[in-house]
Amino acid sequence: MTERTSFDSHRPPSRELLDDCVHCGFCLPTCPTYVINGEEMDSPRGRIYLMDLAERGEIPLDRTMSAHIDSCLGCLACVPACPSGVRYDLLIEAVRPQIERHVPRTRIDRLVRRAVFAVFPHPARLRVAAVAGLLYRRLGLAASLRRLGVVRRLPAQVRAAEELLPPVRFRSLFGRMDAVVPAVGERRMRVALLEGCAQRVLFGDVNAATARVLAAEGCEVVVPREQQCCGALSMHAGREDEAARRARRLIDTFERHEVDAVVVNVAGCGSSMKEYGELLRDDPAYADRAARFAASVRDVSEVLAQLPPRAERHRIDARIAYHDACHLGNAQGIRQQPRDLLRSVPGVEVTDIPEASICCGSAGIYNLVQPDAAEELGRRKAAAIESTAPDVVATANAGCLLQVRRFLTTDVTLVHPIQVVDAAIRGVPLGEERR
Amino acid sequence: MVIFRIVEMTSRAVGTSWPAELAAVLGPDSVITDPARLRTYECDGLTGYRVVPAAVALPRSTEEVAAAVGVCARHGISFVARGAGTGLSGGALPVADGIVISLQRLRRILHVDPVNLRAVVEPGVTNLDISRAAASHGLYYAPDPSSQQVCTIGGNVAENSGGAHCLKYGFTVNHVLAAEVVLADGTVTTLGGQSQHLPGFDLLGAFVGSEGTLGIVTQVTVRLLAKPAQVRTMVADFATVAAAGDAVTAIVAAGIVPAAVEMLDNLAIQAVGASTRSVYTADTAAALVVELDGPPDDVAELFDDVQRICRDQGSTKIMVAADAEERALIWQGRKAAFAAVGRISPNYFVQDGVVPRGRLAEVLGRIAAMADEAGIRVANVFHAGDGNLHPLVLYSEADGEHDRAERLSTEIAELCVELGGSLSGEHGIGADKACSMPRMFGEDDLATMLRLREAFDPAGLCNPGKVFPTPRLCGERPGPYRPHPLETAGVIERL
Ligand SMILES: Cc1cc2nc3c(=O)[nH]c(=O)nc-3n(C[C@H](O)[C@H](O)[C@H](O)COP(=O)(O)OP(=O)(O)OC[C@H]3O[C@@H](n4cnc5c(N)ncnc54)[C@H](O)[C@@H]3O)c2cc1C
Ligand code: SF4
Ligand code: SF4
Numbered sequence: 038m039t040e041r042t043s044f045d046s047h048r049p050p051s052r053e054l055l056d057d058c059v060h061c062g063f064c065l066p067t068c069p070t071y072v073i074n075g076e077e078m079d080s081p082r083g084r085i086y087l088m089d090l091a092e093r094g095e096i097p098l099d100r101t102m103s104a105h106i107d108s109c110l111g112c113l114a115c116v117p118a119c120p121s122g123v124r125y126d127l128l129i130e131a132v133r134p135q136i137e138r139h140v141p142r143t144r145i146d147r148l149v150r151r152a153v154f155a156v157f158p159h160p161a162r163l164r165v166a167a168v169a170g171l172l173y174r175r176l177g178l179a180a181s182l183r184r185l186g187v188v189r190r191l192p193a194q195v196r197a198a199e200e201l202l203p204p205v206r207f208r209s210l211f212g213r214m215d216a217v218v219p220a221v222g223e224r225r226m227r228v229a230l231l232e233g234c235a236q237r238v239l240f241g242d243v244n245a246a247t248a249r250v251l252a253a254e255g256c257e258v259v260v261p262r263e264q265q266c267c268g269a270l271s272m273h274a275g276r277e278d279e280a281a282r283r284a285r286r287l288i289d290t291f292e293r294h295e296v297d298a299v300v301v302n303v304a305g306c307g308s309s310m311k312e313y314g315e316l317l318r319d320d321p322a323y324a325d326r327a328a329r330f331a332a333s334v335r336d337v338s339e340v341l342a343q344l345p346p347r348a349e350r351h352r353i354d355a356r357i358a359y360h361d362a363c364h365l366g367n368a369q370g371i372r373q374q375p376r377d378l379l380r381s382v383p384g385v386e387v388t389d390i391p392e393a394s395i396c397c398g399s400a401g402i403y404n405l406v407q408p409d410a411a412e413e414l415g416r417r418k419a420a421a422i423e424s425t426a427p428d429v430v431a432t433a434n435a436g437c438l439l440q441v442r443r444f445l446t447t448d449v450t451l452v453h454p455i456q457v458v459d460a461a462i463r464g465v466p467l468g469e470e471r472r
Numbered sequence: 473m474v475i476f477r478i479v480e481m482t483s484r485a486v487g488t489s490w491p492a493e494l495a496a497v498l499g500p501d502s503v504i505t506d507p508a509r510l511r512t513y514e515c516d517g518l519t520g521y522r523v524v525p526a527a528v529a530l531p532r533s534t535e536e537v538a539a540a541v542g543v544c545a546r547h548g549i550s551f552v553a554r555g556a557g558t559g560l561s562g563g564a565l566p567v568a569d570g571i572v573i574s575l576q577r578l579r580r581i582l583h584v585d586p587v588n589l590r591a592v593v594e595p596g597v598t599n600l601d602i603s604r605a606a607a608s609h610g611l612y613y614a615p616d617p618s619s620q621q622v623c624t625i626g627g628n629v630a631e632n633s634g635g636a637h638c639l640k641y642g643f644t645v646n647h648v649l650a651a652e653v654v655l656a657d658g659t660v661t662t663l664g665g666q667s668q669h670l671p672g673f674d675l676l677g678a679f680v681g682s683e684g685t686l687g688i689v690t691q692v693t694v695r696l697l698a699k700p701a702q703v704r705t706m707v708a709d710f711a712t713v714a715a716a717g718d719a720v721t722a723i724v725a726a727g728i729v730p731a732a733v734e735m736l737d738n739l740a741i742q743a744v745g746a747s748t749r750s751v752y753t754a755d756t757a758a759a760l761v762v763e764l765d766g767p768p769d770d771v772a773e774l775f776d777d778v779q780r781i782c783r784d785q786g787s788t789k790i791m792v793a794a795d796a797e798e799r800a801l802i803w804q805g806r807k808a809a810f811a812a813v814g815r816i817s818p819n820y821f822v823q824d825g826v827v828p829r830g831r832l833a834e835v836l837g838r839i840a841a842m843a844d845e846a847g848i849r850v851a852n853v854f855h856a857g858d859g860n861l862h863p864l865v866l867y868s869e870a871d872g873e874h875d876r877a878e879r880l881s882t883e884i885a886e887l888c889v890e891l892g893g894s895l896s897g898e899h900g901i902g903a904d905k906a907c908s909m910p911r912m913f914g915e916d917d918l919a920t921m922l923r924l925r926e927a928f929d930p931a932g933l934c935n936p937g938k939v940f941p942t943p944r945l946c947g948e949r950p951g952p953y954r955p956h957p958l959e960t961a962g963v964i965e966r967l
Contacts, residue, residue, distance in 0.1 A: 056818055057814055059813075059814040060515065062517065062556050062623075063619070063808075063811055065556060066621055075530060075577045075596070076504070076576075077528075083512040087511075102508065120808035120814070122814070123814075
């Protein structure tokens with residue numbers, strides 16, 4: 038059988054994993070792409086079927102195959118939905134690099150991907166891009182260009198990136214955090230904080246809030262300065278070597294610090310860091326270390342769930358719609374902790390969003406490389422959020438914040454849940470917590 | 473020999489320009505002809521049968537369905553409707569050289585009418601979404617197949633699907649008031665109507681359960697029910713499967729009509745335990761899920777009665793759901809059971825036989841003995857109140873158990889007929905059990921059914937090769953089932 042497979046021998050999806058799928062279809066209604074177009078090949082069941090056929094050598098790895106693998110958001114909504122325990126997460130992670138190696142991309146797709154990976158994981162470059170974007174917005178250039186219809190004439194992929202740029206504040210761009218934030222009162226834990234590459238630049242506020250809340254709750258927070266991108270975006274796009282390189286470097290950096298946990302506030306980063314063991318399993322120098330590191334990774338809401346609140350929270354009267362980021366809810370099974378965290382603030386009413394399991398379309402770089410589907414999903418999500426008439430939308434992933442903000446039509450405050458707690462502890466109104 | 477006519481008519485020459493014509497009426501985005509993509513449509517929930525269609529059409533409206541069917545009619549091309557593809561009898565199995573018409577882009581809920589207790593929906597809407605849409609009015613759609621979160625109302629109508637709560641509330645046929653259908657020549661018509669008492673033949677009744685052989689449903693008017701005032705649910709454990717079977721008989725004999733009575737045996741409980749937050753006792757031989765609903769006083773009284781009967785029948789433990797969340801967990805486990813079996817066995821066949829309720833203990837005993845003899849495990853999870861069995865025959869393809877398991881599976885189905893029951897309770901005949909039909913029906917019966925079918929679809933283009941035995945699948949002569957040469961060769965398989 039193996040000699041007829043269309044995959045190369047470097048970590049192809051395993052036959053056992055493929056065989057777990059019994060073709061029952063329970064995953065279909067949770068899949069965003071299937072919800073949009075109703076085509077079997079754009080459903081989890083259909084994608085697994087294509088992988089299965091390729092594994093048997095019955096179909097080639099070509100543009101048809103890559104179209105349906107690329108269109109997968111990697112939101113993993115199909116994983117908890119599957120009664121048969123199919124590890125779609127492992128399957129798609131095995132197939133993406135195969136596609137990356139064997140299927141030539143169209144020129145424009147190649148360019149966009151190259152541009153994304155040349156900028157996003159590099160804070161310095163992203164900062165330049167963001168400042169350019171900032172000036173572009175500040176000077177009203179955006180508006181005038183839009184009025185002239187220039188933006189509309191750009192290819193959809195370029196437009197997507199432009200519309201995603203958040204209204205960045207100068208201060209948060211260049212704010213550098215102290216390397217060690219001491220615990221307030223008796224120390225309960227010592228943790229290391231991941232800054233995140235895009236997060237650091239675009240959402241420095243969130244990092245500051247995270248460090249403040251952790252400290253207020255008795256954590257000594259170390260922020261290793263020399264840290265770089267965790268490789269989540271690369272992994273998500275099937276750039277396996279690049280992801281592995283970044284993982285090794287991050288492990289090196291964090292291993293220098295003696296901590297109880299590595300804390301992450303970006304769902305996408307956290308979920309891929311928890312998989313380092315899997316990613317580096319074939320690397321003798323790193324396999325064990327990666328597994329140990331992965332086991333120490335915690336989302337900030339997980340850490341706080343273990344620490345009974347010590348710092349007093351001031352009242353915030355707000356109706357908060359909590360949006361489960363796919364890489365927190367589906368990939369890490371963290372749904373309750375962020376809600377509990379929000380509810381720890383008196384006055385906060387947490388509401389769930391209809392169609393909660395359907396991805397917002399952000400999904401790593403998805404909104405940049407599959408702009409049409411991402412736009413439809415973004416609109417759908419924004420409408421679902423607005424149907425709950427919230428004052429605030431909270432979600433624990435940078436990508437989701439960017440994506441949702443782009444499609445909301447009403448004026449709601451968008452925050453990371455930690456910012457709500459931060460504002461409550463500091464007793465400042467929400468939305469003005471930035472210093 | 474009327475029985476053979478369908479097949480002969482479908483092999484008529486296929487014109488060359490029809491794909492272009494399809495693309496012209498539906499738009500190129502709505503027609504799939506690429507070979508790799510087509511393969512994802514080659515089977516439904518029953519993966520043992522596979523046929524690659526010539527094209528898949530994805531219409532967005534009744535008009536587009538009619539237009540696509542019109543193209544088929546003009547060119548003499550067979551077509552097969554497809555909902556979510558969860559069918560377990562190969563009903564949506566494509567026809568080679570034919571097209572699949574997927575209803576997955578007709579997913580709108582058109583109208584919920586809380587005054588007249590009905591909803592009008594497109595065929596691709598999932599069963600559960602109807603209840604979700606009605607929930608704000610305190611209403612729901614009663615038939616609840618275990619696949620309800622994914623299977624479509626169109627598929628339900630075609631299969632006359634049932635579910636756990638059909639014991640008290642009846643099957644799909646009891647809850648559909650009207651259906652807009654596209655007939656095989658492309659005409660659009662409505663069967664049934666707003667009133668439940670229409671004079672003349674019950675054409676809607678004939679259509680429900682026809683497994684896609686009479687036309688394509690493009691709009692359905694379903695009946696909604698008020699949510700019961702009180703619902704109470706228990707799980708009663710038993711030391712033997714037979715004792716659980718006797719308890720079912722005793723409950724029904726006492727004149728109680730529970731909303732649902734479901735049984736899981738130990739293997740099924742193991743499978744469920746591996747997958748969800750299981751509320752079932754891991755080492756019990758069998759468990760009955762009994763649910764009662766209705767006015768609170770009645771429910772309270774009968775619930776006590778049922779508990780007493782279960783204890784009298786030797787129940788070892790009774791767990792009563794404390795709240796809605798616990799009830800949901802009980803049902804989540806029950807409804808995930810089929811697919812969860814994938815966790816304890818690489819491959820499995822699922823049967824759908826029905827036996828008279830009084831013979832439940834007997835049939836389960838005989839199935840266990842047959843399984844022992846074959847050296848194959850059989851898990852049971854089924855609608856006990858209806859006597860509708862779903863024996864899951866577990867086997868490993870890789871270990872060469874396929875043939876033995878297949879034989880056992882067929883023997884179980886035939887045992888059900890022998891005990892005065894039926895080949896299929898709710899999954900349909902489809903491609904899978906077509907060859908077994910002569911075991912249940914004489915030639916005259918089948919010929920009569922075929923005349924009805926031909927009245928709707930004289931050219932035999934609409935889902936041919938399903939329900940009725942055909943020489944292609946069943947050998948040259950109809951009659952008591954014998955394995956087809958292709959089966960013997962292992963090319964095709966039956967459950
Ligand atoms: C895990 C699992 C559990 C299940 N549990 C149950 C259960 O408890 N009870 C039960 O009854 N069934 C059950 N089923 C079987 C299946 O879900 C039902 O038969 C369901 O009604 C099929 O719906 P579908 O949309 O998937 O139809 P498909 O599988 O796509 O099609 C089924 C048949 O309907 C026809 N059809 C589909 N749509 C239309 C239409 N619009 N017009 C005309 N014909 C159409 C097709 O041609 C085919 O013959 C289960 C299946 C699975 C996988
Ligand atoms: S729910 Fe799981 S077993 Fe069922 S089709 Fe999807 S992946 Fe396969
Ligand atoms: S990961 Fe998300 S987009 Fe991809 S198949 Fe699963 S549900 Fe669909």
